[in-house]
Amino acid sequence: MACLWEHPWTSRRRLIRFRDRKLRFLIHHAYANVPFYRRRFEAAGVRPEDIRSAADLARLPLTAKQEVRTAAAQEILARGIDEKRLVLHYTTGSTGEPARVRRTKVEEHLLQMFRVRALGMLGRRVRDRSAKVRSSGVPTDRRSWDGRSLQDRLGIFPWREVSCLQPIEAMARELAQYAPDVLSGYAGVLTEVAALWGRMPGERPGPRLVFTGGEVLTPAMRAAIRDGFRAPVFDIYGSHEFNLLAWECAETGAYHVCDDNVIVEVIKDGRPAAPGESGELVATGLHSYAAPFIRYSLGDIVTLEAETCRCGLPFQTIREVRGRTMDYCVLPDGRKMHHWELIPMSFWDMPWHRRYQLVQQATDCFVLFVIPTQPPPEGDLERLQAAVMEKAGQNVNFQVECVSEILFGEGGKHRLCRSEIGRGGGA
Numbered sequence: 076m077a078c079l080w081e082h083p084w085t086s087r088r089r090l091i092r093f094r095d096r097k098l099r100f101l102i103h104h105a106y107a108n109v110p111f112y113r114r115r116f117e118a119a120g121v122r123p124e125d126i127r128s129a130a131d132l133a134r135l136p137l138t139a140k141q142e143v144r145t146a147a148a149q150e151i152l153a154r155g156i157d158e159k160r161l162v163l164h165y166t167t168g169s170t171g172e173p174a175r176v177r178r179t180k181v182e183e184h185l186l187q188m189f190r191v192r193a194l195g196m197l198g199r200r201v202r203d204r205s206a207k208v209r210s211s212g213v214p215t216d217r218r219s220w221d222g223r224s225l226q227d228r229l230g231i232f233p234w235r236e237v238s239c240l241q242p243i244e245a246m247a248r249e250l251a252q253y254a255p256d257v258l259s260g261y262a263g264v265l266t267e268v269a270a271l272w273g274r275m276p277g278e279r280p281g282p283r284l285v286f287t288g289g290e291v292l293t294p295a296m297r298a299a300i301r302d303g304f305r306a307p308v309f310d311i312y313g314s315h316e317f318n319l320l321a322w323e324c325a326e327t328g329a330y331h332v333c334d335d336n337v338i339v340e341v342i343k344d345g346r347p348a349a350p351g352e353s354g355e356l357v358a359t360g361l362h363s364y365a366a367p368f369i370r371y372s373l374g375d376i377v378t379l380e381a382e383t384c385r386c387g388l389p390f391q392t393i394r395e396v397r398g399r400t401m402d403y404c405v406l407p408d409g410r411k412m413h414h415w416e417l418i419p420m421s422f423w424d425m426p427w428h429r430r431y432q433l434v435q436q437a438t439d440c441f442v443l444f445v446i447p448t449q450p451p452p453e454g455d456l457e458r459l460q461a462a463v464m465e466k467a468g469q470n471v472n473f474q475v476e477c478v479s480e481i482l483f484g485e486g487g488k489h490r491l492c493r494s495e496i497g498r499g500g501g502a
């Protein structure tokens with residue numbers, strides 16, 4: 076715990092030494108105590124002592140979400156762990172199939188500390204009141220967490236939850252009443268509240284800091300949230316499996332990988348990505364012993380960046396957390412394209428919209444639903460249309476439709492891209 080607070084000011088070399096030492100512990104533990112991993116290591120012909128540092132991880136096979144999801148509890152849990160005493164997170168994940176993440180309470184507290192550290196580095200103070208806009212009581216959230224967190228027990232970082240499942244107006248009223256110093260929540264929901272915030276009657280103090288997480292924060296959403304609340308916006312990248320993976324640097328806008336909590340690899344076509352290249356994020360949790368996650372594919376697309384951040388902190392950096400691999404579209408000619416490739420970058424610089432959703436209604440039919448903030452300037456829609464057709468091919472039908480509302484999905488989450496093929500038009 077103590078070294079956790081020193082790491083941001085230590086050298087890269089010392090941070091790596093800590094990380095690799097934790098990795099060796101974890102690998103020995105998983106081999107000795109977790110049948111699921113022991114079998115995988117043996118099948119790969121790898122002995123625990125072969126894994127000395129993060130670079131050696133490539134010798135182990137990747138772990139797919141599906142494999143963990145379908146494995147029996149006694150396979151995935153470490154020997155001697157009493158399942159009933161674990162904290163259980165349910166996550167619906169991108170495919171809608173529930174997965175379970177299990178941790179001991181000590182692990183739960185420790186992982187939470189990395190988040191506390193990151194938010195503190197971004198300016199959150201001990202006495203700040205936080206509003207967390209989110210949804211408990213739906214399958215995406217934790218259950219069976221009987222105790223309050225360590226912070227609650229210590230009486231620091233006071234917070235309250237504001238349900239993101241209520242209408243935007245009710246959410247905004249509740250937030251105005253609570254007047255939090257720090258606001259956090261899904262980017263999509265906060266975008267809508269921010270749009271309303273400035274138009275509400277009367278003067279009200281806005282939050283000093285806004286943290287987004289759980290979804291992709293597009294440049295347009297970021298601008299809408301920042302301008303609506305008149306507060307800086309920082310994106311926090313985490314997952315149920317690892318808690319904090321990376322957080323945005325206030326100076327450079329890159330994401331600092333939480334190197335002392337996770338080992339992050341970026342894999343492109345089965346090999347490690349080079350700096351500047353995008354690929355799928357694979358993570359190994361250094362402090363999860365009850366049910367380890369080793370070389371676990373989260374299904375997120377990120378761009379690998381420099382070894383350490385330009386701000387001087389010793390953390391590895393990534394950029395452009397592009398969200399899920401499910402945000403890929405399959406074009407009629409069979410090409411698979413992330414929707415960020417299909418929709419040209421010039422769209423991000425068009426300041427007339429705040430939120431969008433690309434819906435593939437049929438194999439050859441795409442509709443981009445857009446919530447405009449002002450009428451689009453003449454020619455913008457035509458240019459967008461032409462650019463998409465050029466990427467997708469002329470036999471694709473692409474339309475832009477301006478709407479006043481885009482409904483949120485399960486748990487109040489905003490999806491940037493969804494397909495209605497084979498779903499009978501359902502969401």
Ligand SMILES: [Zn+2]
Pocket residue numbers: 324325326327329331384385386387388
């Ligand atoms: Zn930095």
